[in-house]
Amino acid sequence: MTSLLADFYPWTKVLHVISVIAWMAGLFYLPRLFVYHAERIETGSETDELFQTMEVRLLRAIMNPAMIATWIFGLMLAFTPGIVDWTAVWPYTKAAAILAMTWFHHWLGKRRKEFVRGENTRSGRTYRMMNELPTLLLIVIVVSVIARPF
Numbered sequence: 001m002t003s004l005l006a007d008f009y010p011w012t013k014v015l016h017v018i019s020v021i022a023w024m025a026g027l028f029y030l031p032r033l034f035v036y037h038a039e040r041i042e043t044g045s046e047t048d049e050l051f052q053t054m055e056v057r058l059l060r061a062i063m064n065p066a067m068i069a070t071w072i073f074g075l076m077l078a079f080t081p082g083i084v085d086w087t088a089v090w091p092y093t094k095a096a097a098i099l100a101m102t103w104f105h106h107w108l109g110k111r112r113k114e115f116v117r118g119e120n121t122r123s124g125r126t127y128r129m130m131n132e133l134p135t136l137l138l139i140v141i142v143v144s145v146i147a148r149p150f
């Protein structure tokens with residue numbers, strides 16, 4: 001099994017990076033939709049319904065599968081022999097940022113359901129601020145996994 005993982009290593013990494021890009025696209029775009037949904041759209045209007053459709057499609061068709069694929073290929077890389085030096089610090093800074101990213105994904109999912117019920121209480125400003133979180137986490141992850149300064 002481990003030698004199979006070693007044979008597929010470059011392709012696993014290709015699939016990991018492709019799924020990461022798709023996941024990140026959604027993590028950047030969904031809070032942006034929430035900003036406009038919270039600031040500009042009247043609850044119960046046709047535009048409200050249109051935004052709900054865009055949000056649910058983005059989450060279900062792109063973000064959920066991309067997150068699952070990122071985890072599967074990432075774990076396959078982590079189990080590939082000789083790839084991760086577990087005595088270094090970078091795997092743990094990366095892991096902490098990944099957990100935060102996964103938490104953020106679920107936080108967005110809960111906010112989407114509030115919009116569906118017409119119960120959003122958060123302002124556009126809050127969603128604007130939360131929109132910065134995936135950028136910060138992305139920086140921590142990419143520095144951890146590529147520059148490995150620690």
Ligand code: HEM
Pocket residue numbers: 013016017020024070071073074075077078079083084098101137138141142145146
């Ligand atoms: C979800 C769980 C994740 C796990 C278990 C995981 C694990 C890994 C592992 C073990 C590697 C291989 C490192 C190597 O080849 O030396 C890797 C590569 C990489 N990961 Fe992840 N990762 C995850 C999520 C992410 C996320 C969310 C991002 C970006 C936001 C990301 C970005 C990258 C990049 C850019 C590489 C390629 C680095 C290189 O060129 O070697 N990963 N990942």
